[in-house]
Amino acid sequence: QLSKRLEEVASFVPDGARLADIGSDHAYLPANLALNGKIAFAVAGEVVKGPFENAEHEIKKEGLEAKVKARLANGLAAIEANDQIDTVTICGMGGPLICEILESGKEKLSNHPLLILQPNVGEENVRVFLQKNGYWIEDERILEEDGHTYEIIVGRYHGEKQPLTKEELMFGPFLMRNQSPVFVRKWQKEIEKTNRVLSQLQKANQVPVEKKRELETEIKRIEGVIN
Ligand code: SAM
Secondary structure, three states, X not given: OOOHHHHHHHHOOOOOXXXXXXXXXXXXXXXXXXXXXXXXXXXXXXXXXXXXXXXXXXXXXXXXXXXXXXXXXXXXXXXXXXXXXXXXEEEEEOHHHHHHHHHHOHHHXXXXXXXXXXXXXXXXXXXXXXXXXXXXXXXXXXXXXXXXXXEEEEEEEOOOOOOOOHHHHHHOHHHHHOOOHHHHHHHHHHHHHHHHHHHHHHHOOOOOHHHHHHHHHHHHHHHHHOO
């Protein structure tokens, strides 16, 4: 049984995919997809020994050794040419780390696999990375689970740069067009947080004018987007 978050990620993996799940920990995502006959093959990559052993254990427990390979490797180094990977998932990490993994393993992306990315924070970094590298955001989801808000961003290679506004990079082109209650709640909380910072700075009587303007602009920008 997958978490709601990984269930949503799984729903974007194409039938018959050859998947690399990087930072797989227990390999729950590839194991579930393999058990349901949804994928042809998967690599579960892990850079830390403990989680790598978790992945090995799960794969063995489910009898999936022929279809799912656990590999101890840093980022995309887990992918080998013979794997013919066409889909990459990277979930449950910060956006900057996801970008670093993709950036430093770029040669493994030469066949332009579908990228299904689930940053816990720093989603804008991921959108900027995709845009810079000729990927177009093809779909997005936002969901709440156990008090956390998660975003899923699906990128497909097109070659040329996707035209995205500053707002679309920050809020997500699909998420802002199709505003769900979770989306609105996330950004309302962001306004409240920014307001709190602003009033604390004011109380301490030390608000540099620029900082104040920056925070106010941020609030106005969010207010201009949420319905
Ligand atoms: N992907 C799973 C999920 O979404 O539930 C596990 C997420 S867990 C919070 C993040 C995992 O990423 C950890 O097990 C960590 O060891 C792994 N990780 C972090 N940096 C990595 C890297 N450069 N290469 C491979 N795995 C990495």
